[in-house]
Amino acid sequence: MDRHSILEELKKVLAPYTKNKELLNSVTEHTNLITDLHINSANLVDIIIDAEAKYNIEIDMDAAEKISTVGSCIDVILEKMNHAS
Amino acid sequence: MVNRRVVVTGLGVVSPNGVGITAFLHSLQQGISGLKFIPKYEELKYNCQVSGVPDFDWNSLHAYLPDVTFHGLKGVGIGYAVKAALDAWMDAGNNVEQDEVNWDTGCVFGNSVADSENMKRVIAMVDAKEARKLGSRVVEQMMNSGPTAYISGLLNLGNKIVTNSSACATGSQSVLMGYEYIKHGYAKRMLVGSTEYIDQYIFGAFDSMRILSRKFNAVPEKASRPMSATAGGFVPGSGSAALVLEDLEYAQARGANIYAEILGGANNSGGQRDGGSMTAPNPEGIVRCIKDALSNAQILPNEIDLISGHLTATGADKLEIQNWIKALKRESGNFPFINSVKSMIGHCLSAAGSIEIVAVILQLMHGFIHPNINLEDPNPEITKLIDIDSIPVKRIDKEIDIVAKSNFGFGDVNTCLIFSKYKQNG
Numbered sequence: 001m002d003r004h005s006i007l008e009e010l011k012k013v014l015a016p017y018t019k020n021k022e023l024l025n026s027v028t029e030h031t032n033l034i035t036d037l038h039i040n041s042a043n044l045v046d047i048i049i050d051a052e053a054k055y056n057i058e059i060d061m062d063a064a065e066k067i068s069t070v071g072s073c074i075d076v077i078l079e080k081m082n083h084a085s
Numbered sequence: 086m087v088n089r090r091v092v093v094t095g096l097g098v099v100s101p102n103g104v105g106i107t108a109f110l111h112s113l114q115q116g117i118s119g120l121k122f123i124p125k126y127e128e129l130k131y132n133c134q135v136s137g138v139p140d141f142d143w144n145s146l147h148a149y150l151p152d153v154t155f156h157g158l159k160g161v162g163i164g165y166a167v168k169a170a171l172d173a174w175m176d177a178g179n180n181v182e183q184d185e186v187n188w189d190t191g192c193v194f195g196n197s198v199a200d201s202e203n204m205k206r207v208i209a210m211v212d213a214k215e216a217r218k219l220g221s222r223v224v225e226q227m228m229n230s231g232p233t234a235y236i237s238g239l240l241n242l243g244n245k246i247v248t249n250s251s252a253c254a255t256g257s258q259s260v261l262m263g264y265e266y267i268k269h270g271y272a273k274r275m276l277v278g279s280t281e282y283i284d285q286y287i288f289g290a291f292d293s294m295r296i297l298s299r300k301f302n303a304v305p306e307k308a309s310r311p312m313s314a315t316a317g318g319f320v321p322g323s324g325s326a327a328l329v330l331e332d333l334e335y336a337q338a339r340g341a342n343i344y345a346e347i348l349g350g351a352n353n354s355g356g357q358r359d360g361g362s363m364t365a366p367n368p369e370g371i372v373r374c375i376k377d378a379l380s381n382a383q384i385l386p387n388e389i390d391l392i393s394g395h396l397t398a399t400g401a402d403k404l405e406i407q408n409w410i411k412a413l414k415r416e417s418g419n420f421p422f423i424n425s426v427k428s429m430i431g432h433c434l435s436a437a438g439s440i441e442i443v444a445v446i447l448q449l450m451h452g453f454i455h456p457n458i459n460l461e462d463p464n465p466e467i468t469k470l471i472d473i474d475s476i477p478v479k480r481i482d483k484e485i486d487i488v489a490k491s492n493f494g495f496g497d498v499n500t501c502l503i504f505s506k507y508k509q510n511g
Contacts (some may be wrong), residue, residue: 016156
């Protein structure tokens with residue numbers, strides 16, 4: 001699975017937690033979840049749980065701490081997917 | 086002390102016989118029951134298979150909550166509370182969408198237990214060693230202050246925020262606490278009310294106490310029969326109601342519609358002595374509570390036009406009436422009108438007081454006394470004490486000035502409030 005298709009999938013995961021849906025149209029790998037999308041930091045946990053279910057991976061707390069931008073999210077997902085396979 | 090007056094300026098309700106004020110008013114006026122047979126309760130072998138369940142469209146909450154908040158909300162009691170509270174807020178002429186904190190406005194909202202069906206899901210995941218998958222939204226819906234936390238956050242309330250709980254006296258206690266807080270000058274406005282979601286687990290625990298109505302499962306609308314000879318237990322119900330209480334001058338300054346005035350009230354306990362226990366009230370506690378409410382409101386017993394009783398449809402109905410007679414020194418033909426909303430909606434436990442108070446305000450506003458339904462066979466023990474005409478079975482269209490409202494809860498706790506039609510020179 002390439003980075004671009006993960007990014008498109010991630011937008012769907014992020015949607016329920018993003019108050020202003022229009023912001024999702026301009027998401028790039030550099031978009032910061034908290035400062036750009038204004039996602040409540042408490043909801044990062046829920047996004048991680050949703051991503052785990054979607055990709056059938058487990059994102060431990062150490063890996064979760066690396067997540068700040070959409071790009072870092074993709075890094076962690078790819079790393080865990082490769083690790084799993 | 087400054088003589089502040091406290092008025093009601095907004096109402097919201099989620100009742101088994103009507104969601105929203107218009108529907109609830111219609112049902113009160115027409116004597117429409119909100120009780121339904123619950124097939125699941127037959128399967129669970131409950132004695133009582135009837136409950137008061139609001140006809141609530143969960144998706145209607147989309148209009149009240151940001152998508153982010155709606156997504157992941159599972160607590161039904163919180164959903165009811167959000168709808169009732171925001172309806173009351175808007176009914177009082179306020180906007181929901183605003184950024185400034187309302188430092189003058191607080192909230193007292195009560196409930197009993199968090200949603201135990203929701204808790205069951207948590208327990209199952211924890212037991213399956215999957216606690217890490219619970220996510221961020223469970224605690225806010227498990228905590229007893231969940232309803233107040235949702236409401237105060239949605240409405241930017243910045244004054245005192247309290248979650249109260251006193252079993253079946255919870256709703257009227259929340260109104261009294263809000264009233265007192267404004268009366269003493271700490272807040273200009275208080276959003277008050279309570280919520281109850283009685284799920285199958287809580288229902289089962291009540292059923293096991295053998296205090297519920299069990300002989301009318303085939304005719305659910307007849308199952309709640311306060312003051313009747315065949316009153317054989319109460320019917321648990323779910324719902325929520327909210328009121329906006331306001332300092333009169335503050336309400337006038339913003340040009341608010343004034344629905345009614347709270348003249349005063351009292352809250353006490355019989356100490357679980359002298360006939361009082363965990364589940365039964367000490368009669369002296371009730372009599373004192375009523376008398377204290379009258380003296381706090383500075384009115385005389387003869388001024389009461391209507392009593393909106395606790396009257397759950399158990400043997401305690403007769404005792405309640407005896408206590409009113411003792412406290413008011415009015416009996417037989419001199420007894421005020423008395424009615425029980427529970428004849429239509431059952432006993433909404435924590436939410437009973439707030440839903441029933443909304444009914445009181447509507448009767449004051451629209452000049453009527455709602456019927457006691459299912460009273461084909463009044464209890465002769467009761468009609469020996471008070472004139473049968475004081476227990477209307479049909480709606481009476483009549484201006485009423487003063488209503489006394491009481492609720493009594495497990496733990497031997499009592500609340501009594503005195504409401505009046507709003508009069509400019511009152």
